[in-house]
Amino acid sequence: MQLPKFVLYLAALATSSGRRTIPTDTHQWVAPTSTDVRSPCPGLNTLANHGYLPRDGRNISVPMILDAALEAFNVDPDGLVVAAKFGLLSGNAPTTLDLDALALHSLIEHDASLSRGDFALGDNLRFNETFFMTLANANPGADNYNTTSAGQVMHDRLAISLATNPSITNTPKEFALRTIESSLYLSVMGNPLTGIAPKEFVQIFFREERMPIEEGWTRPTTSITRATLNALGAVIAANANWTATQECEPLVLGPDTTI
Numbered sequence: 596m597q598l599p600k601f602v603l604y605l606a607a608l609a610t611s612s613g614r615r616t617i618p619t620d621t622h623q624w625v626a627p628t629s630t631d632v633r634s635p636c637p638g639l640n641t642l643a644n645h646g647y648l649p650r651d652g653r654n655i656s657v658p659m660i661l662d663a664a665l666e667a668f669n670v671d672p673d674g675l676v677v678a679a680k681f682g683l684l685s686g687n688a689p690t691t692l693d694l695d696a697l698a699l700h701s702l703i704e705h706d707a708s709l710s711r712g713d714f715a716l717g718d719n720l721r722f723n724e725t726f727f728m729t730l731a732n733a734n735p736g737a738d739n740y741n742t743t744s745a746g747q748v749m750h751d752r753l754a755i756s757l758a759t760n761p762s763i764t765n766t767p768k769e770f771a772l773r774t775i776e777s778s779l780y781l782s783v784m785g786n787p788l789t790g791i792a793p794k795e796f797v798q799i800f801f802r803e804e805r806m807p808i809e810e811g812w813t814r815p816t817t818s819i820t821r822a823t824l825n826a827l828g829a830v831i832a833a834n835a836n837w838t839a840t841q842e843c844e845p846l847v848l849g850p851d852t853t854i
């Protein structure tokens with residue numbers, strides 16, 4: 596049974612002090628409490644807000660992340676395993692991570708994000724509409740975002756950071772991460788093969804870190820793999836007209852991947 600929206604809001608309000616009302620539906624969206632932790636990643640935060648990951652955001656293992664992303668978004672483990680393993684380096688626990696630790700700058704977290712500020716300028720963890728405005732206003736006149744607009748947004752967000760952040764880091768590593776993140780929002784909120792995603796769904800995903808089920812979103816039926824993400828990423832990257840600010844050493848990310 597789908598609960599009326601106001602009941603969900605009441606449930607969320609009741610928890611804002613650190614107490615949690617246990618939702619009747621295991622995967623109902625519930626806002627994080629004051630003691631829950633969240634990350635700079637709207638994907639992981641959405642998984643936690645819906646209970647696919649622990650709602651407190653702590654002690655999360657690589658298999659927990661891979662299972663949650665598959666179950667909720669149909670992302671194949673091959674698309675996320677490198678990022679998830681990297682994430683373990685955000686803390687000292689040998690096999691788990693806490694979501695807030697993922698804000699560690701230059702591990703995965705980078706400048707010129709779509710919805711967060713640069714590390715050197717203050718808050719690189721929380722959603723901020725000031726930065727999200729570029730994506731929110733992209734592809735004017737259309738109801739969806741696509742690989743063309745996603746590339747333009749990457750270009751424009753980087754231009755803003757280059758103009759405002761003298762400490763910017765912008766190497767092939769950051770560009771590769773930013774590109775896959777753009778592939779990810781188009782894929783999980785839209786069509787993983789065409790890269791066309793309804794604006795309404797993408798905006799709810801970023802602003803509320805919620806699966807827009809009431810608005811008509813459903814889990815992608817196409818498996819989102821490293822191959823589908825890279826196919827979209829190639830078009831997005833071409834539209835970003837990117838140039839490096841600094842270079843980096845070759846990054847070996849596994850037996851088949853070097854950046």
Ligand code: HEM
Nearest residue numbers: 635636638664678679682697703704705708709710711776
């Ligand atoms: C379903 C899976 C996932 C989706 C849909 C997803 C989506 C995204 C998106 C769209 C962004 C860009 C946010 C922005 O620029 O404002 C992002 C950023 C990020 N993601 Fe994820 N992600 C997923 C899995 C992961 C995993 C497995 C990790 C590592 C444990 C991870 C760590 C991060 C981090 C640290 C950032 C911040 C980068 C930055 O903007 O500085 N994500 N993710």
Ligand SMILES: *[C@@H]1O[C@H](CO)[C@@H](O)[C@H](O)[C@H]1NC(C)=O
Nearest residue numbers: 652653654655688691692693
């Ligand atoms: C969970 O993580 C916290 C740190 O966030 C740590 O203090 C605690 O020992 C961990 N609990 C378990 C059961 O691993």
Ligand SMILES: *[C@@H]1O[C@H](CO)[C@@H](O)[C@H](O)[C@H]1NC(C)=O
Nearest residue numbers: 712716717718723724725726
């Ligand atoms: C969002 O970022 C802008 C620009 O850095 C800042 O002025 C504003 O206070 C931030 N808003 C919130 C809610 O943190």
Ligand SMILES: *[C@@H]1O[C@H](CO)[C@@H](O)[C@H](O)[C@H]1NC(C)=O
Nearest residue numbers: 734736737740741742743744
């Ligand atoms: C993205 O949408 C814009 C506006 O409708 C359109 O001009 C552009 O060709 C589209 N790009 C792709 C790859 O569909």
Ligand SMILES: *[C@@H]1O[C@H](CO)[C@@H](O)[C@H](O)[C@H]1NC(C)=O
Nearest residue numbers: 750833834835836837838839
């Ligand atoms: C792409 O970038 C190059 C080098 O920064 C610049 O000269 C060129 O004008 C840019 N092209 C577009 C279409 O933005």
